[in-house]
Amino acid sequence: MCAMSLSDVQHLFTAIDHVGIAVPDLDEAIAFYTGTYGMTVAHEETNEEQGVREAMVRPGSGDDTAGPMIQLLAPLSPDSTIGKFIDRNGPGLQQLAYRVEDIDAVSATLRERGLRLLYDVPKRGTSNSRVNFIHPKDAGGVLVELVEPARGAAAH
Structure with missing residues (x-):
């Protein structure tokens, strides 16, 4: 963890990490993004805690490991968060x-600035990252995810 005081945090975000897209069928979505758009699958996993099967896809040749990705999210069940979103x-x-x-x-700073986060403590995200979310009502109607990549990992 960085030794950052709340008053020192000016630039909370270092980059756009990814854009999450809810899909009903991950295999079909992967086929579309790779076959139609020519994207490359960078990572695929099932996250039981979040209730999703997911894939991270990237534009281009896949050599850019730091650039933003597209996260395809398919529900593991209709009552998961993504299942409810699609419904x-x-x-x-x-x-x-x-x-x-x-x-x-960053979470402490955002709370200090009056924003609500969905989790009291970060949860496990893709590739063992740590994640939390800003409530959409506090972020202009957008669900904003905060992603701290796993230590020693590339951006994804």
């Missing part, structure tokens, strides 16, 4: 994720 809104843009260096300091 309410249909498939589509679900969240915008920003990369942070110290999720604990």
Whole structure:
């Protein structure tokens, strides 16, 4: 964890990490993004805690490990968060994720600034990252994810 005081945090986000897209069928979505858009699958996993099967896809040749990705999120069950999202809104843009260096300091700063976060403490995200979310009502209607990559890992 970085030794950052709340007053020192000016630039909370270091990069756009990814854009999350809810999809009903991950295999179909992967086939579309790779076959139609020519993207490359960088990572795929099942996250039981979050209730999703997911894939991170990237534009281009896949050599850019630090650039933003597209996260395809398929529900493991209809009552998962993504399952409920698709039921309410249909498939589509679900969240915008920003990369942070110290999720604990950034979360404390955002709370100090009056924003609500969905979790009291960060949870496990893709590739053992630590994640939390800013409530959409406090972020202009956008679900904002905060992502601290796993220590020693590349951006994804």
